Amino acid sequence: MDNLTNYLLVSxxxxxxxxxxxxxxxxxxxxxxxxxxxxxxxxxxxxxxxxFGGNNMAGHVYALFVIVLAAAEAAVALAIIINIFNNxxxxxxxxxxxxxx
Amino acid sequence: xxxxxFWIIVGITVGSAFMVVQSKSLLYSAYALLFxxxxxxxLYIFLWADFLAVVQIVVYIGGILxxxxxxxxxxxxxxxxxxxxxxxxKSVGAIxxxxxIGVLGYMVLKTPWIVLANSEPAETTKAIxxxxxxxxxxxxxxxxxxxxxxxIGATTLSRKEN
Numbered sequence: 001m002d003n004l005t006n007y008l009l010v011s012x013x014x015x016x017x018x019x020x021x022x023x024x025x026x027x028x029x030x031x032x033x034x035x036x037x038x039x040x041x042x043x044x045x046x047x048x049x050x051x052f053g054g055n056n057m058a059g060h061v062y063a064l065f066v067i068v069l070a071a072a073e074a075a076v077a078l079a080i081i082i083n084i085f086n087n088x089x090x091x092x093x094x095x096x097x098x099x100x101x
Numbered sequence: 102x103x104x105x106x107f108w109i110i111v112g113i114t115v116g117s118a119f120m121v122v123q124s125k126s127l128l129y130s131a132y133a134l135l136f137x138x139x140x141x142x143x144l145y146i147f148l149w150a151d152f153l154a155v156v157q158i159v160v161y162i163g164g165i166l167x168x169x170x171x172x173x174x175x176x177x178x179x180x181x182x183x184x185x186x187x188x189x190x191k192s193v194g195a196i197x198x199x200x201x202i203g204v205l206g207y208m209v210l211k212t213p214w215i216v217l218a219n220s221e222p223a224e225t226t227k228a229i230x231x232x233x234x235x236x237x238x239x240x241x242x243x244x245x246x247x248x249x250x251x252x253i254g255a256t257t258l259s260r261k262e263n
Contacts, residue, residue: 004214004216005209005210005214006107006111007144007148008209009206009209009210010111010114010115010144012202012205012206012209013115013118013202014114014115014118014137014141015205016198016201016202016205017115017118017119017121017122017198018118018122019198019201020122020194020195020198021121021122023190023194023197023198024122024189024190024191024194025122025189026189027127028176029127029169029172029173029176030127030130032169032172033121033122033130033131033134033169034121034122036134036161036165036169037118037121037122037134037137040137040138040141040161043141043145043153043157044141044144044145044148047144047145047148047150047153048148050148050150051148051149051150052214052216052217053216053217054217054218055149055222055223057225057228057229057232058232058236060150060152060153060225060228060229060232061229061232061233061237063150063153064153064156064229064233065240065244067153067156067157067160067161068244068247068248069244069247070160070161070165071160071164071165071248071251072247072248072250072251073251074164074165074168074169075168075251075252075255076251076254076255076258078168078169078171078172078255079254079255079256079258079259080258081172081176082172082175082176082259083258083259085175085176091176094189
């Protein structure tokens with residue numbers, strides 16, 4: 001637990017699981033969940049390096065900015081997904097291949 | 102004791118993250134994401150980031166997860182019982198991802214990380230506030246502008262046209 005590599009490995013596993021979700025899921029909301037996993041993995045990395053780099057607070061500030069970006073991204077992505085659903089009646093992102101309906 | 106708790110939290114995080122990408126039901130994925138966020142919060146506490154742990158609970162579980170569940174509810178007919186979603190090209194994705202985790206794990210284990218000696222868990226809220234108001238004032242303002250833009254943009258996008 002007092003070991004940098006443990007945190008980095010957990011973060012790497014979270015990142016790859018999120019990437020797996022992004023590349024295999026075809027539902028827009030599920031892809032968004034994968035992106036959230038990836039952002040969380042990045043945050044764990046930031047905080048791990050902040051703690052084991054002599055309790056450096058800059059890492060905390062960066063993690064805070066990542067959380068802010070994730071919130072903005074989730075709001076806009078869900079607005080887009082709901083618009084796609086209204087226009088195409090599906091959120092399978094493979095079926096949404098036309099610019100104009 | 103703390104070691105055991107740490108590994109339990111790691112187990113919850115990784116296991117529920119696996120559920121998120123593996124579950125057939127979209128709602129089960131969303132609920133598994135809740136446990137992933139809680140587990141990551143636990144990791145933050147182990148990393149002495151108390152302020153960010155609270156922010157994680159408030160923003161991710163109180164905000165983003167609720168938004169995601171709203172998105173699921175709004176994009177499915179409420180009468181259709183099985184809100185299912187399929188995965189495509191699982192085997193290819195699994196091969197790529199296993200290769201990536203191999204490379205990442207090798208890199209993490211082989212790199213001689215320099216670990217600075219750190220003393221004690223210090224209070225973070227004061228230091229974060231000080232940094233936000235001094236060194237990171239411009240990014241802070243840019244982030245607030247971005248949030249405003251996202252707010253207006255999301256409202257405009259999801260508004261009914263007439």
